[in-house]
């Protein structure tokens with residue numbers, strides 16, 4: 766990895782909160798002059814015979830295995846569902862065995878983010894469980910340091926394990942100042958580490 770390439774911001778979102786986080790995280794990544802490639806995954810349904818159009822009608826493009834294979838870093842986001850990531854994202858990750866076998870993600874930075882309806886409804890459990898498949902892929906986990914003041918001051922989301930957002934029971938709570946700040950900080954941190962790794966690889970020849 767001698768050129769930084771792009772940071773893949775891959776998320777699932779049903780009602781838009783996680784999608785908004787992805788946009789702020791991408792802004793943070795791009796503060797380093799690195800491309801942030803935002804991708805999503807399609808929903809999954811019990812009617813497995815029905816197929817969706819290959820391109821979503823609006824919003825981010827669906828992620829391909831090649832998008833993931835060739836990224837320089839990954840930032841993965843999901844709404845919390847019963848203290849875990851949402852099935853559509855897990856379904857996509859479960860289809861990445863070929864990358865695992867080839868070690869395509871091994872040694873690349875990775876981070877996670879989530880949105881919940883309730884303040885203590887499982888943000889940290891979700892973030893930690895989202896990190897598990899990334900560790901299996903050999904990725905280097907990046908969190909948020911307490912030098913980010915928003916981590917201390919927040920009255921909503923924000924954890925050292927990754928960015929988070931408290932959306933409220935009806936999704937009425939937009940990202941507040943601290944939550945937004947921490948999304949951008951996470952993107953910036955992953956982007957900066959990605960650039961440093963690329964520069965180090967180039968220096969080593």
Ligand SMILES: Cc1cc2nc3c(=O)[nH]c(=O)nc-3n(C[C@H](O)[C@H](O)[C@H](O)COP(=O)(O)O)c2cc1C
Nearest residue numbers: 778779780781782783844847848881882883886932
């Ligand atoms: C099946 C299901 C399970 C959920 N489980 C939780 C939960 O464990 N804790 C919580 O606080 N919110 C839970 N929620 C609420 C979502 O995490 C929350 O609405 C989130 O902000 C949605 O993000 P989105 O706007 O990106 O879709 C759940 C929602 C659904 C549909």
